[in-house]
Amino acid sequence: MLQKELQNKQSESSVEQHIDPLSMIYKVVVEHESGVLQSSLWKELNLSSRDGSRLAIRLERRGMIKRERMLDAGRWTYILTPARMPARVESIEQIPCLTCPSEDRCCATGVVTPHHCNLIRDWTTNQYLLQIKNNGNKT
Numbered sequence: 001m002l003q004k005e006l007q008n009k010q011s012e013s014s015v016e017q018h019i020d021p022l023s024m025i026y027k028v029v030v031e032h033e034s035g036v037l038q039s040s041l042w043k044e045l046n047l048s049s050r051d052g053s054r055l056a057i058r059l060e061r062r063g064m065i066k067r068e069r070m071l072d073a074g075r076w077t078y079i080l081t082p083a084r085m086p087a088r089v090e091s092i093e094q095i096p097c098l099t100c101p102s103e104d105r106c107c108a109t110g111v112v113t114p115h116h117c118n119l120i121r122d123w124t125t126n127q128y129l130l131q132i133k134n135n136g137n138k139t
């Protein structure tokens with residue numbers, strides 16, 4: 001059992017070694033939805049504060065994270081929070097296109113198109129309402 005857990009951890013760590021630093025920062029920020037201090041993040045990811053700051057600024061410019069300046073134990077730092085969350089598989093597993101009999105004929109400029117599809121319209125409306133409801137439950 002312990003050996004299996006160890007193998008899983010090694011395999012996770014080997015996968016993480018192949019993820020670029022930008023994605024790693026975004027991944028950790030998303031895991032800390034309420035915010036993570038830049039300084040602790042650099043320690044966790046073994047990055048210099050100079051390199052880490054540059055990468056965080058890049059993520060901020062792409063609109064993926066927010067950086068807010070704050071005083072922590074008498075020193076200025078930034079707290080990083082996700083500006084947008086990555087798409088989750090659960091969020092698209094009920095999409096009507098997966099079982100649509102017209103899927104092979106459907107395209108942006110065709111007669112069958114998502115621009116005039118009642119199924120996709122209803123699904124996106126329901127997803128939107130669900131998201132509003134879930135956000136309301138969080139506050």
Ligand code: SF4
Nearest residue numbers: 097100103106114117
């Ligand atoms: S957009 Fe509509 S028509 Fe096109 S594949 Fe999806 S469900 Fe089918």
